[in-house]
Amino acid sequence: MGATIRDIARLAGVSVATASMAINNKAGVNAQTRELVLDTARKLNYSPNQNARSLIMRKSGTIGLVVTDLTNPFFSMLVNEINTVVLSHGYNMLLGISNDTVENECRCINTFIGQKAEGIIIVPCAQKDCDLGHIHRLGEQNLPFVMATTAYPGIQADCVMTDLAKGSYLLTRHLLERGHRKIFLISGSRSLVLSDLRIKGYKQAYLERGIPCGEDWIIETTPNFEHGYEVTPNLLRQRPDAITTINDVLALGVLKYLKDNRYDVPGSISVAGYDDLLYTSILETPLTTVRQPVQEIALAAVEMLLNRIGGGSGPAQTQYVEPVLKIRATTR
Amino acid sequence: MGATIRDIARLAGVSVATASMAINNKAGVNAQTRELVLDTARKLNYSPNQNARSLIMRKSGTIGLVVTDLTNPFFSMLVNEINTVVLSHGYNMLLGISNDTVENECRCINTFIGQKAEGIIIVPCAQKDCDLGHIHRLGEQNLPFVMATTAYPGIQADCVMTDLAKGSYLLTRHLLERGHRKIFLISGSRSLVLSDLRIKGYKQAYLERGIPCGEDWIIETTPNFEHGYEVTPNLLRQRPDAITTINDVLALGVLKYLKDNRYDVPGSISVAGYDDLLYTSILETPLTTVRQPVQEIALAAVEMLLNRIGGGSGPAQTQYVEPVLKIRATTR
C-alpha cells in the first residue's frame, strides 16, 4: 500500500490538515511549509486515496460510459473521443461494455452507481422489447445521464445523435435517384430510435418519389459483422437493387458475403453503410456511407452531461449532429 | 444520492451491522430478518458505496488496463476480451488510453494508483528513449502489474505476448522462400521488446538463408495508419520487394498509399502485417499477416495478474502465445 496523508504529515512534522491543504494547494499555508509537505509527498510517492476523497467530498470526479460493442470500431472511436473530452474536463472515464444486452447494460449502470459516477453516458443496446427499469431508476435517483448515438423511446433524457431520419433520407433518395427501386434496410431492433427514425427517413424518400416500398424490405437483426453476413443470403432471394444498413460493420458483413459468393458490387447490387469508419475507405470498393461525426457527438454528449451535473435543469434535449452523405464505390 | 446502509437499517428496523451481514449474505443472521433487509434494500434501490467499501476492506475489486491506441481495432479487441475475463473473476476493469505517450501512460497509472486498483495490465507505449520511472515505481510500491503484447526491456515483471521473434521469422522466411529479397520492416521504437524481437526473427530468417539484409531496411515510426501511409513513399524509392510491418493498421496505411498510387499488390510489391484484424480479410486483397490470438493473451494476462494479486511470488515470467502465419493475398 502507498503512503497515506498521515505518513507525509508525520514526516514533514505538520498536522494532517496542513498537509491536506498544502497538497490541494489551498490558501492559508506558509510557502515553506507547503514546499516541505510537497517534497516529502513526492519522496514517499504519495498519491491520495480517491476512495477516501470521494467519500468525504461527495463527488468522485468520474463519469461512466456504456457502449454496446467494442468490436465495432465506431464505438472504439467514440470511447476514445469521449475519454479525451472527459479528461480535458478534469474527470475520469469509467467504461462498461453491454454487448448489446440489457442485462449487461443494467449491470454496468449499477456498477457505475456503486462507484458513485457523477453522470453516465449510455449508448442504448439494440435488444428488443427490453425492460427499461434501470434507465428509469437513473431518473428517480437524480443521476444525470445522456444517451448517445441512439435513444430509447419514451425516456425523458438528453440525447446526442446524428439526425438519423435525415441521414437515411439522404442516402435513400440518392439511391432512388440513381435508379434503384428495391432498397433493403438492415436495421437493429425497431424499439430503438436508431431504427425508427432511419425507417422514417427511408420511407419518406420513397414517398416523395411516389414509389412504393415493401414493409418486408426492412430486416431486424443484431447490428454486427456476423449478422450482416448471415442475414444476406435470405435477403438476396428477394433480388434487391441495393442493401443499406444502420452501421458500417453490418455493411462490411454484407459485402463479405457478396464477395465470398462472387456478386458484383456495385454492378449487380449496391451496398451502403452508416458511420464512416476509418478503414472503410481503403476497401477495394470503398464503402458508400453516411458519416457520423464522432468527435462532435463525444463533445456534445460530455458537455450536456457536465451541464446536468453542474445543476443545469430544464427539459430533456435532443441535440442533432449533421450526417454527411459519403458516396463512394459500393453504389452505382 | 442513493440510500445508505443506515437508511435501509432504519427502515428495516435492524442495526447497521445486521443489515451489512444480510446484504453481504454472511452467516449469523435470521432468515426472515435477512429477507426483510434485502427487500427494503431493493425497495430503496440500494447499492453499496464502493468507495466506502474499498476503504474499509482495503481492496477495490478493480484492475487497471492501459492501452496505447483505441483507434487500432486490435487493442479494442484486447480491451473487450480483458474486460470479459476481468468481470468473470468478479473484478471491474478501469481503462486508460496512453496514445503511445509515456506522459499519458504515467498519468493513467497514477490514476489507477489513486483509485487503488489492485493490479495493472500495461500495453507499453511505443515512444522512444522514455523515462520508465513510473514503471519502476510500481515495483517499489508492490503494485502487481503485467505487460501485454509487448514489453519494456529491463523491467522485471510478468509479460504475455506472442513469440514475436518467431512470428517475424516465420513471415520473413516465407517471403524469402517465395523469392523476395529486399524485405522492409516498418517497426515501432526499437526500445521496445516488440521491435527488438521482431528484428531478431527477421534477421534470423535472412541468416539461415545466407542472404544479406540491409540495416536501413528497418524503419522506425509510430505504428498507426497515418504513419504507415506517410512512411511508404520514402521507402519505395529503395525499390523493396516486400514491406512488412509490426501491426495490421500500419500495413493498412501502406496498402492505402500503394492503392492511391496505383501500385500492383502483390504483383509488383508484397505487403504483410501483424495481428490479424477482424475486418482485414475482406479487403480486395486480403492481408497476409501473423495472427496474435487476442483471447489467449487476455486470458493469460489476467490470470498472471490475479495470481500476483493473490500473493503469488516467484521470478517474473514471460508467457509466449503461439503466433500463426496467415498467408493471404497481399503477398505473392
Next chain:
DNA sequence: CTGTTAGCGCATTCAG
C-alpha cells in the same frame, strides 16, 4: 498560519 475535531459510508470487532 496551523492543529484539533468530526464525520463521509461501510464492515468488523466485541458485548449483550
Next chain:
DNA sequence: CTGAATGCGCTAACAG
C-alpha cells in the same frame, strides 16, 4: 442472533 463502537483516508469547520 443482534447492536454499539471503532476506524479505513481524507477534508472541512473551527479553535488556537
